[in-house]
Amino acid sequence: MNADTDIKTRIIEIEILRYNPETDIEPAFQTYEVPCHEDWVVLDAVNYIKDEIDRTLSYRWSCHMAVCGSCGMMVNGEPTLSCHSFLRDHPDKLRIEPLANFPIERDLVVVMDDFIDKLKSVKPYIVPREKRSIDDGTHTQMPAELAKFKQYTLCINCTLCYAACPQYMLNEGFVGPAALALAHRYNLDSRDVGASAREDVVASNPGVWECSFVGACSDVCPHDVDPASAIQQAKIAGVLDYFKSFLMPKGEAKQ
Amino acid sequence: MARSNKPIVWSLFAGGGTLAAFLTPVLIIITGLAVPLGFMSGDVLSYERVLAVVQNPVGKLVLFGVIFLQVWHAAHRLRITAHDVGIHADTAVMLVCYGLAALGTVATVFALLSL
Amino acid sequence: MSRKPFIRPVPTASWWLHQGRYTRYMIREATCILIGAYSAVLIVGLMRLGEGKVAYDAYLATVQSPAGMLFHIVALAFALYHTTSWFNVTPKAMPLVYAGKRVPGGLIIGAHYIGWAVVSVILLVLVGA
Numbered sequence: 001m002n003a004d005t006d007i008k009t010r011i012i013e014i015e016i017l018r019y020n021p022e023t024d025i026e027p028a029f030q031t032y033e034v035p036c037h038e039d040w041v042v043l044d045a046v047n048y049i050k051d052e053i054d055r056t057l058s059y060r061w062s063c064h065m066a067v068c069g070s071c072g073m074m075v076n077g078e079p080t081l082s083c084h085s086f087l088r089d090h091p092d093k094l095r096i097e098p099l100a101n102f103p104i105e106r107d108l109v110v111v112m113d114d115f116i117d118k119l120k121s122v123k124p125y126i127v128p129r130e131k132r133s134i135d136d137g138t139h140t141q142m143p144a145e146l147a148k149f150k151q152y153t154l155c156i157n158c159t160l161c162y163a164a165c166p167q168y169m170l171n172e173g174f175v176g177p178a179a180l181a182l183a184h185r186y187n188l189d190s191r192d193v194g195a196s197a198r199e200d201v202v203a204s205n206p207g208v209w210e211c212s213f214v215g216a217c218s219d220v221c222p223h224d225v226d227p228a229s230a231i232q233q234a235k236i237a238g239v240l241d242y243f244k245s246f247l248m249p250k251g252e253a254k255q
Numbered sequence: 256m257a258r259s260n261k262p263i264v265w266s267l268f269a270g271g272g273t274l275a276a277f278l279t280p281v282l283i284i285i286t287g288l289a290v291p292l293g294f295m296s297g298d299v300l301s302y303e304r305v306l307a308v309v310q311n312p313v314g315k316l317v318l319f320g321v322i323f324l325q326v327w328h329a330a331h332r333l334r335i336t337a338h339d340v341g342i343h344a345d346t347a348v349m350l351v352c353y354g355l356a357a358l359g360t361v362a363t364v365f366a367l368l369s370l
Numbered sequence: 371m372s373r374k375p376f377i378r379p380v381p382t383a384s385w386w387l388h389q390g391r392y393t394r395y396m397i398r399e400a401t402c403i404l405i406g407a408y409s410a411v412l413i414v415g416l417m418r419l420g421e422g423k424v425a426y427d428a429y430l431a432t433v434q435s436p437a438g439m440l441f442h443i444v445a446l447a448f449a450l451y452h453t454t455s456w457f458n459v460t461p462k463a464m465p466l467v468y469a470g471k472r473v474p475g476g477l478i479i480g481a482h483y484i485g486w487a488v489v490s491v492i493l494l495v496l497v498g499a
Contacts, residue, residue: 019376021372021373021374021375021376022372022374026376027376027378077388077389100378101380103375103376103377104375104376104377104378105373105375111375144470147467147470147472148467166339166385166386166392166395169380169385170338170339170341170380170382170385199258200257200258203258203259204257204258204259205259205261207259209259209261209265212335212339212399213459214391214392214395215391215395215459216391216392216395218462219391226462228462229462229463229465232459232462232463233463233464233465235265235463236269236463236464238262239262239265239266239269242258242260242262242263243262243266272452272456273456275405275449275452275453275456276452276453276456276457276482276486277453277485277486277489278489278493279405279408279449279452279453280446280449280450280453280490281489281490281493281494282408282493283408283442283445283446283449284446284494284499285493285494285497285499286411286412286415286433286442287408287411287433287434287438287439287441287442287445287446288439288442288443288446289494289497289499290434291434291438291439292439294499295497295498295499296498299497299498300430302419302423302426302427305415305419305426306419309416309419318412318416321412322409322412322413325405325406325408325409326406326409328402328405329402329403329405329406329409330402330406332399332401332402333402333403333406335399336396336399336400336402339386339396339399340382340383340386341382341383355406359409359410359413362413362416362417363413363416366413366416366417366419366420367416369420370416370419370420
C-alpha cells in the first residue's frame with residue numbers, strides 16, 4: 001500500500017541562486033518546479049531537487065534536526081535553517097540564496113573561514129584557575145552558577161546571526177554575534193578565569209563596540225541563544241572594567 | 256586588537272538614553288505643548304518664573320545634567336546612524352557629532368553661568 | 371578545482387529599507403535627531419533667557435507658534451518611540467536574578483513604565499498642569 005497517495009502535495013516554484021566558480025562570472029537564479037509533500041521542510045525540497053531534478057546543486061546539510069547548524073540559507077530573504085523551516089508556512093514561491101554576508105563558494109555553500117577565525121580568536125574554551133590533572137577530578141559547579149551562562153552554551157555555530165547582522169554586513173571586521181556570545185559564555189562560567197585574556201578581542205573596536213544592538217541576530221537564532229543580550233552585557237562589563245582600570249591600575253595581568 | 260576607548264562615550268550614550276527615556280517626553284510636553292494646548296498656565300514658562308528656576312543652583316545643575324546627557328546620547332547615536340547609512344568618513348563624522356555635542360555643552364554652561 | 375569565491379555587493383545606504391525589523395531599527399536610531407534638536411531648542415531658550423525678557427518672550431512665541439507646536443509633537447512622538455524601544459531591551463542588557471531565578475523580562479519592563487508614569491505625573495503636577 002502506498003501511503004504517499006494520502007499525503008497532499010503542492011507544486012512549489014523554487015528559485016535558487018546558483019554559482020559555479022569554474023564557469024560563472026557571477027551568480028544567477030535558476031528555477032525549479034518541485035512537488036512538495038505538505039509535511040516537508042525546505043531542506044526536503046532542496047534534497048528533492050538534487051536527487052530528482054538537478055544533481056549539480058551544492059549545499060551543506062547533515063542532521064536534519066536543527067542541531068548541527070550546517071543547513072543555513074536565505075529563504076525569502078530570511079536567514080533560516082532549511083531543516084527547520086516548514087513548507088506549510090511558506091507560499092507557493094520560494095527564493096533560496098546562500099547565507100548573506102559570506103562569500104559564495106559554490107551554489108548555496110558559503111566560505112565560513114572568517115567566522116571560524118573569529119571563533120578561535122575569542123578562546124572558546126575553559127581557561128582554568130590552575131592546571132588540573134585527571135586525578136584532580138572534575139570541576140564542581142552549583143546549579144545557580146550553571147544557570148548564569150547555560151543559555152549561551154546552546155549555540156550551534158549555524159551563523160544565521162551573521163547573515164542577519166547589518167553591522168557584520170557593513171564591516172566584515174566585526175567579530176560578530178556568535179563569537180561574542182561564546183566569549184560571554186566562557187566569561188560567565190565559574191570554572192573560567194580567561195576574561196582578561198579575551199578582552200583584547202572582545203573589548204576592542206571590532207569587538208562588542210561595533211554592535212549597535214539591532215537585535216536581528218537574536219531574532220533569527222534557532223536556539224534562543226540571544227547573542228544580542230550577551231553583547232550588551234559584555235558592553236556594560238567592559239565599561240566597568242575600563243573605569244576600574246583607571247581607578248585601580250592592574251599590576252600583573254590576571255591569570 | 257587593542258582595547259577600545261568607546262566605553263567613555265558609550266557610558267554617556269547609555270546614561271543619556273536612560274534619562275531621555277524617562278524624562279524627555281514629559282519635558283517636551285511641559286516646555287512645548289502644555290501651554291498652547293491649554294492645560295498649563297502660561298505663567299509657568301514666564302520669564303520671571305523660569306529665571307528663578309535657572310538662577311537656583313539646583314536648577315542649574317539639573318538643567319545642565321539633562322541637556323548634557325541628552326546631547327551626548329544624541330551625538331553618539333547620530334555617529335552610529337551615519338555609519339549605518341553608508342557614510343564612511345569616520346573621523347569627519349566623529350568630529351561633527353561630538354563637536355556639536357561639545358558646542359551644546361559649552362553653550363549651556365555659559366548660559367547657565369551668566370544667569 | 372579552482373576556487374573563486376564570489377562576494378555579493380551590499381546595499382550600504384538602503385539595506386534598512388528592505389525589511390521591517392531594519393526599518394524599525396532605523397526609526398529608533400533616528401529618534402536621536404529629534405532629541406538632539408529638542409536639546410538645541412532648550413539651549414537656545416537658556417541663551418534667550420540671558421538676553422532679557424524681550425528676547426525670551428520672542429523665543430516663547432516661536433516655540434508656541436503652530437510651527438513650534440508641530441515640531442514638539444513630532445519630537446514627542448520620536449521621544450516616546452525612544453522610551454518604548456529603550457525599556458523593551460533593558461532586560462536583555464541587565465538581566466536580574468532574584469532567589470536563584472531570572473526575573474521575567476516583562477516585570478522589568480513593566481516596572482520601568484510605572485516609574486516613567488510616576489516621574490511624568492509628578493513633574494506635571496509640580497508645574498501645575
